[in-house]
């Protein structure tokens with residue numbers, strides 16, 4: 372049987388050699404397809420290979436009636452509708468490591484060009500102007516580079532910046548003091564980083580949490596004359612706020628490789644002499660393009676041979692028999708993880724998952740992956756799935772331990788998830804109640820009965836008359852409707868918790884003033 376492979380973005384010819392070598396693959400390269408032509412062509416295709424240009428939307432995926440695998444020659448999968456792919460049983464594979472070096476080198480090149488105004492000076496020279504006054508730059512040595520997002524590329528950039536004798540301060544939700552020390556860099560919050568830095572470079576994925584991470588408020592907090600680099604994703608920086616910060620003189624310059632909308636041609640930022648830019652070239656080297664194309668090609672070849680793929684982004688990997696037993700717990704497991712990741716802001720270093728009762732008889736590794744996915748989702752968004760969750764946990768030195776016991780405290784099945792941070796332990800337990808669906812039955816030491824769904828408020832307070840009323844009144848003043856409410860305590864008059872379900876999503880910041888009420892210690896807004 373011959374499988375049809377469609378390549379719609381330019382991929383390295385050397386990189387697709389594994390595809391050319393395979394006997395049962397027919398390759399079509401069509402890099403200039405209109406949307407309509409793509410929707411037509413995809414109909415008969417078994418595999419689609421892209422870079423970042425082709426928008427693999429739900430419409431495209433659903434038109435691909437034979438489509439089985441999508442290969443992304445690069446890291447970011449934000450041009451692929453992962454939910455649609457998963458829903459349609461299509462495996463997405465990417466090449467997460469192949470362009471790390473190139474992207475890091477491009478970042479350093481952009482920072483250096485920015486510091487020394489090389490593109491501006493070259494441009495003047497090309498226009499016949501020999502100007503040695505305007506283009507006075509600054510040295511990198513002894514300057515502080517702030518790195519936001521210390522993953523593969525961020526870490527490489529940090530290491531190279533140290534080679535330039537820069538001081539480096541970084542923020543990443545998975546960065547610990549010990550790890551920072553090992554790398555010879557400082558670590559702090561986003562605010563610490565942006566306040567200390569002379570140059571700021573971002574290396575996060577584009578997520579809800581990172582969209583407009585560098586906005587008007589952030590620019591205000593930065594040092595005067597700070598310089599900004601973005602070789603990660605457009606949208607992490609608010610482009611209008613950046614424009615204003617440059618015009619006001621707060622920001623001395625910016626080097627941009629990625630933009631909120633690409634192609635990026637008509638934006639006022641490009642009219643500013645302080646801005647240098649490249650058209651999303653971070654991964655555009657011979658080496659990176661060959662490497663990412665080889666990686667996805669090998670995965671496509673393996674896939675059609677029926678072998679395991681190396682870099683799955685959304686692959687469900689549970690045997691049918693096990694799936695039948697544990698599938699009903701997938702959602703609960705993920706939500707217990709999500710609940711704990713929202714219950715604390717501290718860096719999680721250890722996760723213990725205890726399966727009690729009948730669940731202890733099954734291979735529950737898929738549930739563990741789902742729980743870890745729930746924990747990591749806050750920081751990785753769609754980049755984490757049940758397949759790569761444990762790998763990501765390992766990469767960020769988060770220990771994941773699975774325990775089993777047949778004793779389940781009266782429940783048929785009980786999943787207890789415990790996370791450790793440097794200074795605290797958080798615990799939640801859940802079960803499936805026959806006929807009633809999933810329930811959170813314990814939070815830390817408090818017994819509760821809460822449906823893990825919708826918008827929750829988790830409140831720690833003193834068990835005193837009036838505390839609940841004060842919360843209710845303030846929420847009413849904010850026009851927030853309470854749908855359900857549970858309270859739990861371990862001792863009369865001691866610390867207690869409230870678990871409220873409310874009708875609408877609220878931001879954590881909107882809830883901070885509840886903690887100013889008498890006897891209210893902590894409020895967490897948690898969406899499940």
Ligand SMILES: NC(=O)c1ccc[n+]([C@@H]2O[C@H](COP(=O)([O-])OP(=O)(O)OC[C@H]3O[C@@H](n4cnc5c(N)ncnc54)[C@H](O)[C@@H]3O)[C@@H](O)[C@H]2O)c1
Nearest residue numbers: 447474520521522523524543574575576602603653654750
């Ligand atoms: N310009 C290009 O051509 C090019 C090339 C390759 C990668 N990229 C992009 O670069 C970025 C980084 O890629 P990578 O391979 O290093 O990814 P990675 O997954 O290895 O690292 C991302 C890091 O961001 C951190 N993070 C998540 N949320 C955060 C937050 N709110 N604040 C701070 N840090 C947060 C994660 O913990 C992780 O360490 C991605 O957006 C990727 O798409 C761009």
Ligand SMILES: O=C(O)CC[C@@H](O)C(=O)O
Nearest residue numbers: 422423445446447654655
């Ligand atoms: O395909 C490209 O060149 C961009 C790749 C890059 O943005 C990535 O996320 O890997």
